[in-house]
Amino acid sequence: MSFTELIDAYDWDEIQSRIYAQTTGDVERALGRERRSVEDFMALISPAAQGYLEPMAALSRRYTRQRFGSTLQLYIPLYLTNSCVNHCVYCGFNHSNDIRRIILSDEQILREVEAIKRMGDFQHVLLVTGENPRDAGASYIENAIRLVKPHFASISVEVQPLKEEEYRQLSAAGMNAVYCYQETYCKARYKLYHPRGVKSKFGWRLDGFDRMGKAEVHKIGLGVLIGLEDWRTDATFMALHLRYLQKQYWQTRYSISFPRLRPHEGDAFGGNVAMSDRELAQLIFACRIFDRDVEIALSTRESRAFRDNMASLGVTSLSAGSKTDPGGYAVYRSAAEQFAVCDSRSPSEVLAAVRGMGYEAVWKDWDLRLQPEAVGLPIR
Secondary structure, eight states, X not given: OOHHHHGGGSOHHHHHHHXXXXXXXXXXXXXXXXXXXXXXXXXXXXXXXXXXXXXXXXXXXXXXXXXXXXXXXXXXXXXXXXXXXXXXXXXXXXTTSOXXXXXXXHHXXXXXXXXXXXXXXXXXXXXXXXXXXXXXXXXXXXXXXXXXXXXXXXXXXXXXXXXXXHHHHHHHHTOOEEEOOOBOXXXXXXXXXXXXXXXXXXXXXXXXXXXHHHTTOSEEEEEBOBTSSOHHHHHHHHHHHHHHHHHHSTTSEEEEEOOBOOOOTTOOOOOSOOOOHHHHHHHHHHHHHHOSSSEEEEOTTSOHHHHHHHTTTTOOEEEOSOOOSTTTTTTOSOSOOSSOOSOXXXXXXXXXXXXXXXXXXXXXXXXXXXXXXXXOOOOO
């Protein structure tokens, strides 16, 4: 049974009600356990846990140190194209936006790589595209991977959902990880945010994670976009999804992210839900307490102060020096961004901040694997 079939067994409104019915006693029991279920996770992200942030932060920090040591991974995104067939209401690449559409050539990709390497000793690059299967599909992405492979130790992609054989094709070319955010698990309202384009197909996107697992992708990244639906409910469905994937594809590593909406081109949609820094910190602590092995990434969508504060409290990966437009490092420098960056520090400034906290920077990907063990779904 795929997660697309499994998700129909859970009612969004019922899960939301259960989260908001959690008590301080539920929170204390969750904190006292050695292994946490999704039910415990619900307690830790509930309003009842807001008075427990200090012990949650301490536990999150301890687990992170035990599992990942005093290191943080630094990575950089390389946007290959802003061409996109989708009409996502929250994205600057929306097909309806009147922006210059760019698909980088081989020569332009290599110019971007040269500029990135001058910025710092990056060994982990994240290749990002809009969704244009015809002009920037699997073959284009494979070619880009082969172009940049001599310059980086680890290559991740954040691209459109692909077929199982296409994920195998990219892995053979040198891809180490795939990041694909469901944005929201609220099936009833998903199409409000994705009205047209390939991304409007909820099941195709959600099934993509099973295709990644079957293709034996080394690492899979999940995420929800904060600002669409109730973040606590979305995060719970993501936790269910994570546990399902860990059970089905236990040899794969996993990463999670929870980007908050940022200003973008054609910004008519400002979001339905606001999340404070305190609430985002609560979610990060809860995720680390829930799963000690999962990697947690925090991008330059977030502020300098917040990223610095969270760097020692559960996060394992930080982007640095990011440009969110194709050709943004060297070729064009003025193409439309997918979203506005909040932390605009250079990689050297981020590195100095990390070292000032007593951490070392890891410029390449983590080399950790989960141990084979049965991971059940705690909510029936």
